[in-house]
Amino acid sequence: MKFSWVNHSTTPMKVRTLLSEHGVTRTLLKKVKFHGGAILVNDQPVLAIHMLYGGERVTMVTPAEVANEHLAVSPLPIHILYEDRDFLILNKPAGVASVPAHALPDNTLANRVKGYYRERGYANEVVHIATRLDKDTSGIVLFAKHRFAHGIIDHQLKAHTMRKMYLAVVDGVLTTDHGWFDQPIGRAADSFVKRAVTPDGKPSLTEYWVVKRLGNKTVVRVRLHSGRTHQIRVHFAAAGHPLLGDDLYGGPLDQGIQRQALHCMQLQFDDPFLSRTLTIFAPLPADIAHLIETTGSKVD
Incomplete structure (x- = not known):
């Protein structure tokens, strides 16, 4: 996947500084450097220490992600509240676990999301669950659709801004x-x-x-x-x-x-990819209503 930004600063800085300002972690930079990704400035490959002086277009190409082969695929349906390139937000029914456990190996929300990705033919089948709910709690669960988005959400969770x-x-x-x-x-x-x-x-x-x-x-x-x-x-x-x-x-x-x-019932977070605050609501389930x-x- 490709992510691009224009450097509007006239203060000299390294590429890695600009990337950090946009939520790119050191861990992700290592993935880019050692696992087949790339950093481009005005479409030319550079290192993270390359200097920027203003007006450049910086692009990060992330390497392909390898799906967990141990996560089974479930054909059971999901209730989608929102989806774009970066996020998938679902309304989880009560009685469905968020992720597999010993007693619930293959019918969880994560299994269903992998089945949905495969049905849609998505190139990336890695399931990044960013928020979770107890099995018998209903409502909004957020999935990131790639590791960069997952890192962005993790930062917001730790900073308590979500x-x-x-x-x-x-x-x-x-x-x-x-x-x-x-x-x-x-x-x-x-x-x-x-x-x-x-x-x-x-x-x-x-x-x-x-x-x-x-x-x-x-x-x-x-x-x-x-x-x-x-x-x-x-x-x-x-x-x-x-x-x-x-x-x-x-x-x-x-x-x-x-x-x-x-x-x-409600999830609100900053979406840096669309430069806006995203607010999602989940309707009240029948039993609570x-x-x-x-x-x-x-x-x-």
Whole structure:
């Protein structure tokens, strides 16, 4: 693949400096240098230390990527919310794992994406999953379509500039319209899977807004300011308001939903390839919509 930029600076700089300013990592530069890529200035091959003085067109040609032969191909469908040359954004249904595991080897979202790439005849079948959701959480999952895009997203995730918004239905009534949970999260002492608020856990920050109060339940919008495993589920459970249907964290199981009532509804990030902010929405799944519509009549 080819990516090009015009150097608008009149201050002398090396090519690698300009590339770095556009999100090209040292790791990617090594791939370009040693695995069949190229760097061009005004269509002439150069090294990364080549000096620029202003007005040049710099092109990076990335080498071909080799797909993981151990990732099986699935013909099962995917729900596409957005796709372009660089990104594929899907609406994941509840009950589908994001990536393969021992018990779920070949019907995950990653397997389906590889099947979709193959069906469409894409030259690059490497599956770069950039964001993930728990198996029983529905909503937006972002795939990068090449290693450069994946690196861009990784940087935004680490810098906490990506905005992910969730909708959840929790047990009990939250009396505060807007609040925060600022508690460290680590592994629960008695489980390999379960997480808990622990003194020696990693810093974790969750922000929420009340959308509706329905009887003894509350619909909330949630934003993650960190990305810990089960973060939303753990924080609300620790506050005495577990998600409806969340068996692992003590949520009530008699409310008409067979999984945790959690949906990733919005994703916003900077797309440097199109020089714009991209905002994607995922419609509410039927089970959560039904839960909200049929639960009580008191709405604040």
